[in-house]
Each structure stands twice: as structure tokens, then as C-alpha cells.
Amino acid sequence: MVVSFSPFFQQTVPGVTLTETFEAFCDGAKISGPFWDHILARLVGLPFSKVEEEAGIVDTIVELCSLDSLRGLEANRTGYVDSRLNLRHESLFRKGEAGDWVNHMMPDMARRLDDIIAKKLGASGLTFK
Numbered sequence: 001m002v003v004s005f006s007p008f009f010q011q012t013v014p015g016v017t018l019t020e021t022f023e024a025f026c027d028g029a030k031i032s033g034p035f036w037d038h039i040l041a042r043l044v045g046l047p048f049s050k051v052e053e054e055a056g057i058v059d060t061i062v063e064l065c066s067l068d069s070l071r072g073l074e075a076n077r078t079g080y081v082d083s084r085l086n087l088r089h090e091s092l093f094r095k096g097e098a099g100d101w102v103n104h105m106m107p108d109m110a111r112r113l114d115d116i117i118a119k120k121l122g123a124s125g126l127t128f129k
Contacts, residue, residue: 071093
């Protein structure tokens with residue numbers, strides 16, 4: 001998330017570094033507010049039922065929300081997020097490769113982010129696979 005957010009943030013704040021973006025993300029200083037609050041507000045207390053899981057609802061949602069699917073939508077390939085800042089919709093999508101963070105972040109950054117995730121989301125009941 002941080003690595004993908006960095007190029008977008010650099011378009012709004014020219015010259016900002018990945019380290020500065022990382023610090024801002026960890027401190028919750030994002031354009032839309034703290035990431036963790038949005039995740040918890042939308043997910044906690046809304047688990048999928050066994051019937052929904054067996055019907056493939058979870059897999060369908062995962063596919064519809066995948067970067068490949070979102071990147072392919074016409075609405076995300078044209079136009080602007082904010083024309084005043086010259087932010088095109090296509091700028092919201094990067095490679096979307098799991099594990100690509102190792103090419104951009106230092107191991108201590110990853111440990112710090114893991115600690116923040118454990119602190120912010122640990123008591124939520126969410127599990128990570």
C-alpha cells in the first residue's frame with residue numbers, strides 16, 4: 001500500500017521521498033485520513049456467512065477488486081481524479097505485485113509497518129493469509 005501510494009503522493013507533493021511518504025502513512029497523514037480507520041469502519045462486524053463463502057461470493061469480490069480488474073475499467077483508464085492537480089485516473093494503478101515492497105522499502109520499514117498493522121488491526125478479529 002505504501003509503495004503504491006508513493007508515486008501518487010509524489011504527484012501531489014513534488015519532491016517528496018518514499019521515506020517521507022512512509023512516515024506520513026505510518027502517522028495516518030493521508031489525503032483521505034488514516035488508512036486503518038477506513039478499513040475497520042468497513043469490515044468489522046460484517047463477516048461472510050458460510051453460505052456466501054460456499055457460493056463463491058468472496059472469490060467474486062476478490063476478483064472484482066483485483067488490480068487487473070480495476071485497471072481494466074474504462075472509468076479508471078481515462079479522465080482525472082483531480083484535474084486541478086493533473087492527476088489522471090490511470091496514475092492510481094501500479095504493478096500490483098505482492099512482495100514488490102522489497103524493491104523499495106528497507107527491512108526496518110517493513111517491521112515498523114507490521115507492528116502498526118498488529119496494533120491497529122490486531123483486536124479487530126481480522127486474519128491475514
